[in-house]
Amino acid sequence: MSVAFVVTTAYQLFHYKNIAAHLSDVTAVLEVREQDFELTEEVIAKHLPGVAVETVSRERLKDLDGRFDAVVCQTPILPLEFFDSSYVIAQQYSLAKENYQYGVWRAQADLNLMYGDYSVGKVEGFSRAVAVGNPLLDPYFAQPTTRRGWSATERNRILYMPTYGSLSSMQSVLPVLRELDADITIKLHHAETLELDSLPAHISVVGAEDDPCVLLAEHDGVLSDFSGAAFDALYAGVPTVVCGTVDLNSKDLVRLSDSEREQSTLASLAGTWQPDRGPRPCWRHSRRPRNCRPATSTRCSGNGSSSTPVPPGRPAPPRSVNSSTPAGANTSARTRSVRRFAATSPPIGNSRASSPAPPPRRQPVHNHPPGARSAGYGRSRRGRTVW
Secondary structure (H helix, E strand, O other): OEEEEEEOOHHHHHHHHHHHOOOOEEEEEEEEOOOOOOOOHHHHHHHOOOOEEEEEEHHHHHHHOOOOOEEEEOOOOOHHHOOOOOEEEEEOOOOOOHHHHOOHHHHHOOEEEEOOHHHHHHHOOOOOEEEOOOHHHHHHHHOOOOOOOOOOOOOOEEEEEOOOHHHOOHHHHHHHHHHOOOEEEEEOOOOOOOOOOOOOOOEEEEOOOOOHHHHHHHOOEEEEOOOOHHHHHHHOOOOEEEEOOOOOOOOOHHHOOHHHHHOOOOOOOOEEEOOOOOOOOOOOOOOOOOOOOOOOOOOEOOOOOEOOOOOOOOOOOOOOOOOOOOOOOOOOHHHHHHHHHHHOOOOEOEOOOOOOOOOOOOOOOOOOOOHHHHHOOOOOOOOOOOO
């Protein structure tokens, strides 16, 4: 089976390479858009050695139809070309900006590869979707952790991963980071056009070509805003603080769900901080989401138990807690007992990190409880065994 991966930015390669490793006939298609993402065939060859590389403009994507058995993408552009012969596979790459990520454009894809039950529930009413996990984090869980953990006595290393455009927190956060007593790495969003100049010595800047898994392993805490990087960091067990305020006049506001605008999705999992409203951020009490596991590092059986040893140096993935009761006042005794247990669970740094359930969503969708399950990883409701 011949498979083509449509690549626009270097960030996508960290998803694609962990999928392409299991395929034999692979071609990388460099899509050229009006905005220059500084992606070259040499960069693609570095991440996908031995893979054929082609270049095509956005206007000529339709020419790929019929040349490959399947074409994999991450954005709505390819599905809206309405292929006749080749299968169009849309792979989820983020849990943020829900209105965009779970848009009706997914109905035009032949198959949607989603992170987990929560994401499948968002789109299964109008598209074909399956829960497969997040391949981005496979390398992170394949090796023992080297991250020291948050320290109250030593100088900490903070990874700042903001989103881009009008939803970015860069302008309000950067002045505080300049004065923070820590080693700070700013990972710019792959679509960010802002150039940072005259930074102090304790702040360094990296881009889309830098491996997110390596960065997570090298830092003690993560600061983010409306970016999907916050979800990845929490699942990797890195203490996380989310910040940023919503500009009601922002043209990108339509990408956010109500819970994202209110910053309630991760309220019980991460610390929150507003640069103009309070003291400096604190990473000591953020927690790892419950009911999470990586995409391919551990295969699970139908009852949620692991059938493959967990990599050394990492806690075993928690057993999933399946409940069809939406969050709210009328929760079952089982759900309430789970929340009481979560509220007394130890913070990150102990052998089994856990977190309390988040506050209820305003409008539950498909009876999928929010919060920890919004991390998107887990066994399908229909009993499919996933990685």
